[in-house]
Amino acid sequence: MNRHDLKTISEQMKTKHGQFKQKVCVCCGAGCLSSGSEAVLKKLQEEVKLKGKENEIEVVPSGCMGPCNKGPLVKVNPGQTIYQQVEGEKVSVIVDEHLIADRPIEKMVLFSDTREKPFINSQEDPFYKKQHKIVLADCGDVNPESLEDYVFYGGYQALDKVLFQMSSEDVIAEIKHSRLRGRGGAGFPTGIKWETVYKYVADQKYVICNGDEGDPGAFMDRSVLEGNPHRVLEGMAIAGYAVGASKGYVYIRGEYPLAIKRFELAIKQAKKIGLLGANILGSAFSFDVEIRIGAGAFVCGEETALIASIEGQRGTPRPRPPFPAESGLWGKPTLINNVETFSSIVPIIACSGEWYSEIGTTKSSGTKVFALAGKINISGLIEVPMGTSLREIIFDIGGGIPGDKAFKAAQTGGPSGGCIPAEHLDTKVDYESLVALGSIMGSGGLIVMDETSDMVDVARFFMEFCMDESCGKCVPCRVGTKMMFDLLTKICQRKALPMDLERLEELAVFVKETSLCGLGMSAPNPLLSTLRYFRNEYEDYVNKSQALAGTR
Amino acid sequence: MPKISVKIDDKDLEVEVGTTVLDVCRANDIDIPTMCHLKGLVDVGACRLCLVEVEGTSKLLPSCTTKVQANQVIHTQTDKLKKYRRMITELFFAERNHVCSVCIANGNCELQDLGYKVGMENVRFPYLFQNCEVDSSHSKFVMDHNRCIMCTRCVRVCSDVEGAHNWGIMNRGYQVRIIADFNVPWGDSTTCTYCGKCVDVCPTGALWNKDATQGSMQKYPQAVSDLVEKREMKS
Amino acid sequence: MSLLDIDERILDVAALADIVKCPLVDGKEFPQVDIALVEGSVTSDEHWHEIQDIRAKSKVLIAFGDCAVTANVTGMRNYFSKDEVFNRSYRDAQSNDGQGQPPDHFTLLKLHDKVVPLHEVVPIDFYIPGCPPEADTIFYVLAEFLNGRIPNLEQERKLKYG
Numbered sequence: 001m002n003r004h005d006l007k008t009i010s011e012q013m014k015t016k017h018g019q020f021k022q023k024v025c026v027c028c029g030a031g032c033l034s035s036g037s038e039a040v041l042k043k044l045q046e047e048v049k050l051k052g053k054e055n056e057i058e059v060v061p062s063g064c065m066g067p068c069n070k071g072p073l074v075k076v077n078p079g080q081t082i083y084q085q086v087e088g089e090k091v092s093v094i095v096d097e098h099l100i101a102d103r104p105i106e107k108m109v110l111f112s113d114t115r116e117k118p119f120i121n122s123q124e125d126p127f128y129k130k131q132h133k134i135v136l137a138d139c140g141d142v143n144p145e146s147l148e149d150y151v152f153y154g155g156y157q158a159l160d161k162v163l164f165q166m167s168s169e170d171v172i173a174e175i176k177h178s179r180l181r182g183r184g185g186a187g188f189p190t191g192i193k194w195e196t197v198y199k200y201v202a203d204q205k206y207v208i209c210n211g212d213e214g215d216p217g218a219f220m221d222r223s224v225l226e227g228n229p230h231r232v233l234e235g236m237a238i239a240g241y242a243v244g245a246s247k248g249y250v251y252i253r254g255e256y257p258l259a260i261k262r263f264e265l266a267i268k269q270a271k272k273i274g275l276l277g278a279n280i281l282g283s284a285f286s287f288d289v290e291i292r293i294g295a296g297a298f299v300c301g302e303e304t305a306l307i308a309s310i311e312g313q314r315g316t317p318r319p320r321p322p323f324p325a326e327s328g329l330w331g332k333p334t335l336i337n338n339v340e341t342f343s344s345i346v347p348i349i350a351c352s353g354e355w356y357s358e359i360g361t362t363k364s365s366g367t368k369v370f371a372l373a374g375k376i377n378i379s380g381l382i383e384v385p386m387g388t389s390l391r392e393i394i395f396d397i398g399g400g401i402p403g404d405k406a407f408k409a410a411q412t413g414g415p416s417g418g419c420i421p422a423e424h425l426d427t428k429v430d431y432e433s434l435v436a437l438g439s440i441m442g443s444g445g446l447i448v449m450d451e452t453s454d455m456v457d458v459a460r461f462f463m464e465f466c467m468d469e470s471c472g473k474c475v476p477c478r479v480g481t482k483m484m485f486d487l488l489t490k491i492c493q494r495k496a497l498p499m500d501l502e503r504l505e506e507l508a509v510f511v512k513e514t515s516l517c518g519l520g521m522s523a524p525n526p527l528l529s530t531l532r533y534f535r536n537e538y539e540d541y542v543n544k545s546q547a548l549a550g551t552r
Numbered sequence: 553m554p555k556i557s558v559k560i561d562d563k564d565l566e567v568e569v570g571t572t573v574l575d576v577c578r579a580n581d582i583d584i585p586t587m588c589h590l591k592g593l594v595d596v597g598a599c600r601l602c603l604v605e606v607e608g609t610s611k612l613l614p615s616c617t618t619k620v621q622a623n624q625v626i627h628t629q630t631d632k633l634k635k636y637r638r639m640i641t642e643l644f645f646a647e648r649n650h651v652c653s654v655c656i657a658n659g660n661c662e663l664q665d666l667g668y669k670v671g672m673e674n675v676r677f678p679y680l681f682q683n684c685e686v687d688s689s690h691s692k693f694v695m696d697h698n699r700c701i702m703c704t705r706c707v708r709v710c711s712d713v714e715g716a717h718n719w720g721i722m723n724r725g726y727q728v729r730i731i732a733d734f735n736v737p738w739g740d741s742t743t744c745t746y747c748g749k750c751v752d753v754c755p756t757g758a759l760w761n762k763d764a765t766q767g768s769m770q771k772y773p774q775a776v777s778d779l780v781e782k783r784e785m786k787s
Numbered sequence: 788m789s790l791l792d793i794d795e796r797i798l799d800v801a802a803l804a805d806i807v808k809c810p811l812v813d814g815k816e817f818p819q820v821d822i823a824l825v826e827g828s829v830t831s832d833e834h835w836h837e838i839q840d841i842r843a844k845s846k847v848l849i850a851f852g853d854c855a856v857t858a859n860v861t862g863m864r865n866y867f868s869k870d871e872v873f874n875r876s877y878r879d880a881q882s883n884d885g886q887g888q889p890p891d892h893f894t895l896l897k898l899h900d901k902v903v904p905l906h907e908v909v910p911i912d913f914y915i916p917g918c919p920p921e922a923d924t925i926f927y928v929l930a931e932f933l934n935g936r937i938p939n940l941e942q943e944r945k946l947k948y949g
Contacts, residue, residue, distance in 0.1 A: 472725050473728075475600055651857075681901065
């Protein structure tokens with residue numbers, strides 16, 4: 001395949017799609033699938049055929065559209081009308097009324113159950129209006145199982161541009177210019193990371209995509225891998241070209257079978273027509289990608305543990321330096337980025353680093369995908385510019401707290417993050433502001449808690465998670481997480497002494513400072529942040545402790 | 553080898569490029585306690601006892617795996633480090649069942665010595681009281697998991713020096729355990745060569761000769777360090 | 788009882804202090820004291836109340852010996868459940884009458900689930916580890932306290948476990 005062929009595919013798809021008057025996308029992300037979207041897709045296709053409209057109306061599976069708790073979701077284009085909780089008879093109604101009679105059904109559209117005046121065009125709804133979709137731009141429109149469809153949406157144009165119009169240095173300069181920061185959580189500047197790998201001289205270098213998303217309540221990477229796998233693949237190929245790597249690995253956690261299936265398919269499709277493999281698009285650049293499946297260890301999301309796991313070793317981290325950029329997979333210079341980071345590459349190359357850098361805040365450019373979960377009216381996947389306030393995310397986009405309960409805290413960053421209380425709701429979310437509040441950006445999990453949440457129990461939950469997921473290599477994390485969990489349990493059982501609270505705090509700071517990897521260093525964060533903002537809840541437990549009263 | 557200058561605890565030192573902070577300190581009478589480190593074995597940075605403060609770096613770095621860089625200013629004996637070393641020691645003692653009075657290594661134990669060195673008169677944190685197995689299936693040796701501190705010296709000496717790969721690691725977190733082969737009783741291992749190197753390098757009473765009694769077990773980690781050094785000289 | 792290991796130096800101690808309560812000096816009530824040396828760990832309700840009482844009446848409370856400091860051998864019952872331990876001792880042991888019933892007697896301890904060292908229950912002022920503690924160490928610590936100084940085992944290289 002050469003550059004001309006890519007254009008041909010694009011043209012063919014334009015002609016093909018041009019034949020249809022309407023395109024119906026049925027969300028086939030894991031969320032909607034679990035509420036039965038596959039049957040909806042089948043039934044829609046059958047109904048359309050039954051009415052003899054299969055040449056006018058296209059019915060395709062797509063990736064995640066966002067409001068996952070309203071699934072199965074069906075989107076009709078043009079018009080961007082989204083129907084929620086589509087099942088049974090609703091399918092026929094959509095076909096007859098909207099698709100054939102062109103009368104959108106207001107009482108069935110998205111949020112028709114909660115909004116007085118729901119929007120026929122979903123994009124006018126506040127849920128979408130405040131979002132800015134870059135990573136998820138085509139997610140929900142593009143058919144994730146079709147390379148041709150991806151090409152129709154402009155796919156592989158960025159790779160083409162890079163291969164024939166840009167040098168490695170140009171690509172790196174563009175990424176640096178965008179000020180993109182790693183979306184895996186720590187926020188290291190992506191361009192600088194790429195440049196570091198590029199500068200090491202080696203016979204072999206590697207690119208790794210970290211898709212071992214493990215935070216409870218987080219599903220950003222899963223949705224991207226499921227919804228638009230070619231975007232990630234293209235981003236990796238561009239990275240390979242920029243840093244001088246000819247081999248890539250995608251590490252996807254085993255709990256994501258659909259993501260694995262779709263990504264495998266994407267690799268197969270790309271290899272078949274020469275978008276992966278030797279001499280891509282007729283250039284001198286060769287790049288190949290393999291999938292590695294994680295076996296369910298949270299710690300394998302840590303880059304050195306992930307690398308050990310790919311090598312076939314026990315998935316445990318090792319001290320850095322040396323960083324993977326110098327000595328990574330099999331001792332070779334290795335670029336490792338997260339799924340969302342790779343997904344941001346294509347738009348940066350396609351538009352420009354300048355354009356990207358103007359979105360978001362000065363220190364944190366671009367957009368961030370969040371997975372909304374917990375006590376919130378609309379749970380699901382959203383993408384907002386950096387610097388959007390928590391209030392906007394939770395109340396304007398997420399629709400606030402169910403049952404008129406009061407907001408208590410938002411937990412960001414999963415087990416590595418912290419709880420942010422109501423007084424900081426107007427904080428503009430970026431890497432620095434969250435750290436200042438004792439939390440972290442993390443990979444983008446955002447769990448909302450209302451007034452009924454017990455913050456000590458929240459800390460205990462996350463500590464149990466870290467205790468279970470600690471690899472056991474270094475002493476502070478291995479023993480410290482277990483001790484902190486035991487002490488938190490003791491507090492919750494009202495058996496703790498004031499001394500226990502002191503010990504707990506001492507351990508938390510110690511584990512944070514002395515652990516070998518990010519897991520241990522961040523494991524005390526939920527505890528420390530709840531102690532910081534909700535200390536009274538801990539003290540209540542201890543003051544009412546039975547141990548003080550002499551009954552045991 | 554080109555030399556660089558570093559400053560450790562107010563001592564100005566000229567050292568060879570590529571030397572670890574720990575090696576520099578040991579060569580200059582700067583005392584840093586260690587457990588997982590053993591000269592001759594690959595360092596893993598797991599016990600965290602050897603953490604040091606490097607000016608300009610917010611994180612504490614393990615001196616065993618960190619190589620000195622030109623003009624670094626390093627502190628190895630700050631109050632914070634001393635406090636953390638004691639806490640690590642306390643966590644070692646609290647994790648499993650180091651009942652010294654009934655241990656074969658009582659009086660010849662690196663963990664005991666560590667406790668004395670860091671001034672640990674008691675363990676301020678709650679003991680976990682894990683019920684660990686004692687594997688006495690081997691004809692020559694015993695593995696008492698109650699005394700194991702997961703330094704993994706045995707694993708490394710078996711794979712890297714003896715080449716037998718008898719020892720491995722299973723489970724996660726505080727439930728992590730040293731295993732023979734794919735978790736068989738040591739006596740059923742098909743890879744153990746009965747060399748006893750693991751017993752020699754074990755810092756505590758976890759690995760011992762079957763004929764040892766309370767307080768009688770002597771360990772010779774230095775023997776393995778010497779062996780590796782001689783091999784390297786030969787090659 | 789390790790106190791007696793200091794041999795004739797007990798006379799020096801006696802010159803500076805009255806020994807008002809110990810296994811050799813009987814007394815129903817625990818009196819107000821300047822220094823209390825407590826051996827053993829907390830295994831039962833009875834122990835728990837006893838140590839609270841001692842703590843309240845002592846100016847300096849010293850955890851004395853490995854059992855008091857670490858739970859030591861007494862803590863080794865923590866690998867089993869309270870019932871397992873109780874039944875093994877009072878129902879299934881060879882020396883019992885074999886009636887298959889644990890005896891119901893008021894002198895039997897109300898065991899706690901876990902044996903814990905003293906400092907898990909009350910604040911401790913000083914620790915003398917060792918099983919048994921060295922006679923020299925015991926004398927050193929007592930002499931320091933009785934002369935109004937704070938002993939330091941680490942500095943004196945007198946730390947010893949086991």
